[in-house]
Amino acid sequence: xxxxxxxxxxxxxxxxxxxxLFAIGSGSTTPxxxxxxxxxAVRSCILASVACPLEADKPLIVFSGxxxxxxxxxxxxxxxxxxxxxxxxxxxxxxxxxxxxRGFDGSSIDADLVDVVSKFGGKHAVVMRQTHLPTSELSxxxxxxxxxxxxxxxxxxSVQATVQYVADHHPGIDCSVVAExxxxxxxxxxxxxxxxLLPMYCRVASIEEYVEATCGLExxxxxxxxxxxxxxxxxxxxxxxxxxxxxxxxHHLLHENGSQWLMYPTQKWYEDIFRSKQYLCPLGKRVVGFxxxxxxxxxxxxxxxxxxxxxxxxxxxxxxxFMPETIVFNGDCVMSPCRDDSSGPWFVKASDKxxxxxxxxxxxxxxxxxxxxxxxxxxxGEVYAIQRHISNPHLIDGRKWHLKMYLLLTSxxxxxxxxxxxxxxxxxxxxxxxxxxxxxxxESVEHEVQVTTRRTxxxxxxxxxxxxxxxxxxxxxxxxxxxxxxxVRRAIDxxxxxxxxxxxxxxxFSCDFMFSAGDGNIGEAYLIEFNFSPVLYxxxxxxxxxxxxxxxxxxxxxxxGEGAEINDHGMLSExxxxxxxxxxxxxxxxxxxxxx
Numbered sequence: 001x002x003x004x005x006x007x008x009x010x011x012x013x014x015x016x017x018x019x020x021l022f023a024i025g026s027g028s029t030t031p032x033x034x035x036x037x038x039x040x041a042v043r044s045c046i047l048a049s050v051a052c053p054l055e056a057d058k059p060l061i062v063f064s065g066x067x068x069x070x071x072x073x074x075x076x077x078x079x080x081x082x083x084x085x086x087x088x089x090x091x092x093x094x095x096x097x098x099x100x101x102r103g104f105d106g107s108s109i110d111a112d113l114v115d116v117v118s119k120f121g122g123k124h125a126v127v128m129r130q131t132h133l134p135t136s137e138l139s140x141x142x143x144x145x146x147x148x149x150x151x152x153x154x155x156x157x158s159v160q161a162t163v164q165y166v167a168d169h170h171p172g173i174d175c176s177v178v179a180e181x182x183x184x185x186x187x188x189x190x191x192x193x194x195x196x197l198l199p200m201y202c203r204v205a206s207i208e209e210y211v212e213a214t215c216g217l218e219x220x221x222x223x224x225x226x227x228x229x230x231x232x233x234x235x236x237x238x239x240x241x242x243x244x245x246x247x248x249x250x251h252h253l254l255h256e257n258g259s260q261w262l263m264y265p266t267q268k269w270y271e272d273i274f275r276s277k278q279y280l281c282p283l284g285k286r287v288v289g290f291x292x293x294x295x296x297x298x299x300x301x302x303x304x305x306x307x308x309x310x311x312x313x314x315x316x317x318x319x320x321x322f323m324p325e326t327i328v329f330n331g332d333c334v335m336s337p338c339r340d341d342s343s344g345p346w347f348v349k350a351s352d353k354x355x356x357x358x359x360x361x362x363x364x365x366x367x368x369x370x371x372x373x374x375x376x377x378x379x380x381g382e383v384y385a386i387q388r389h390i391s392n393p394h395l396i397d398g399r400k401w402h403l404k405m406y407l408l409l410t411s412x413x414x415x416x417x418x419x420x421x422x423x424x425x426x427x428x429x430x431x432x433x434x435x436x437x438x439x440x441x442x443e444s445v446e447h448e449v450q451v452t453t454r455r456t457x458x459x460x461x462x463x464x465x466x467x468x469x470x471x472x473x474x475x476x477x478x479x480x481x482x483x484x485x486x487x488v489r490r491a492i493d494x495x496x497x498x499x500x501x502x503x504x505x506x507x508x509f510s511c512d513f514m515f516s517a518g519d520g521n522i523g524e525a526y527l528i529e530f531n532f533s534p535v536l537y538x539x540x541x542x543x544x545x546x547x548x549x550x551x552x553x554x555x556x557x558x559x560x561g562e563g564a565e566i567n568d569h570g571m572l573s574e575x576x577x578x579x580x581x582x583x584x585x586x587x588x589x590x591x592x593x594x595x596x
Contacts, residue, residue: 006059011152016106050122051223151181235289236264242292421499
């Protein structure tokens with residue numbers, strides 16, 4: 001089998017082209033950001049080619065471009081592409097019109113890209129043309145080449161012409177393009193060319209596929225670290241498919257006015273053979289502005305130690321005095337005392353699961369223990385929180401309800417000598433009532449009576465609700481904020497909520513409360529649970545509607561528009577501004593637990 005010999009053709013990365021190609025941004029993205037991201041993708045292709053190639057011979061890098069003599073002597077004035085340059089130049093001269101003209105800086109190949117080749121001892125050639133189609137000079141550099149990859153500017157012109165030329169004049173060469181390393185004057189045109197035209201002449205590869213074929217992912221990561229350079233004017237987002245609320249945060253970063261954020265490609269990181277799950281990371285194991293895997297992200301979206309609040313059993317360590325009576329069941333061992341077996345609902349919850357489907361309801365304590373034992377038989381090792389319903393609950397029109405509030409927790413390294421972290425806890429001003437669909441009864445074990453998971457009514461400082469006027473809101477929210485603040489402080493001081501070294505981290509999560517009925521008023525507040533995977537609905541984010549609740553919220557929004565009760569767009573936008581732009585909180589109240 002003949003050895004593989006590769007060439008990378010880089011089309012028209014010249015100042016004149018780059019200036020016109022990125023004169024305006026794409027969507028909310030600034031022109032500088034779009035240009036920097038494109039050049040970074042081209043740079044990555046060059047780096048993969050010359051740094052650590054898999055083959056003995058390093059691939060040849062061919063920089064192709066347009067360059068004309070003064071006065072555009074080679075150009076016919078009726079040429080459909082370049083004739084207008086000659087005609088205008090004839091009227092005002094070279095000093096005014098010198099697009100692609102030899103002797104002017106605009107016609108030069110981007111020097112930074114050429115430097116990458118030189119730095120790693122690669123081979124390169126520069127082929128300038130005076131025609132739309134490549135000339136035989138390009139063919140001289142493709143002798144004995146087996147694989148050609150084309151990247152660069154003007155996918156609908158120079159790139160297209162180059163792959164057509166290779167197909168016509170070098171039919172034995174395997175030709176491809178790298179989708180992320182192509183640019184054109186409009187996104188729509190680029191997408192159409194990549195999807196419909198280029199596949200007629202060549203393969204369309206991803207940048208991950210190109211890197212893996214030329215040098216391998218691990219060697220590319222080493223070369224990227226050795227080069228140690230990140231593009232200016234751009235911040236990268238990487239969807240590692242970790243879940244959580246990444247897609248919602250990414251939407252707000254990508255669509256902010258003057259955004260510097262752009263998506264960056266992924267690669268395979270490792271595979272968990274026991275769970276049959278493949279994990280992803282940024283291409284080249286690069287640390288980027290924001291991604292779902294904390295170790296590759298400048299900002300982590302998961303709080304370290306979050307399970308000590310999210311887990312219903314671990315939460316007892318910090319919040320038992322605020323919670324309803326709770327028994328911990330682990331196999332045949334009851335690890336917490338209970339006072340009696342009074343009638344009334346008891347709830348059996350797997351300690352590490354959320355959602356109404358994870359709850360079973362029993363009529364008394366003994367029955368709840370039997371339910372937990374039955375569940376443990378089918379799922380050995382599971383730990384259950386068995387929680388007693390509060391006595392004399394406050395009802396709305398005879399129906400059970402609970403309050404759901406949303407919290408934002410952030411931490412930054414404070415730069416102190418002791419390596420401490422500055423923690424900030426925010427509670428959103430808007431909260432929600434979750435009201436059951438059927439009247440409440442202490443004897444009922446129906447989910448529709450006892451389990452309240454979906455948000456039904458929004459409450460806010462200046463808005464009356466099913467609870468009454470805004471004074472009721474003020475009283476119950478003050479109670480809830482105080483409890484949350486104390487519990488989070490305890491978890492920080494107890495060392496279970498931890499900072500991530502010099503890395504910033506944040507998370508949006510929810511907290512549920514129930515209330516007893518006082519003398520005609522709302523009485524004591526009871527903390528039910530924290531949920532670090534709460535349902536958030538943003539009608540502008542084109543999110544996947546993966547739960548029945550999301551589908552219901554979406555249907556209501558389609559019917560009522562901005563008047564719908566459930567719309568988390570503003571809350572998410574404000575949180576992203578706090579975390580990524582250090583903006584003053586709007587809609588979020590700072591509770592500010594102490595430094596850990």
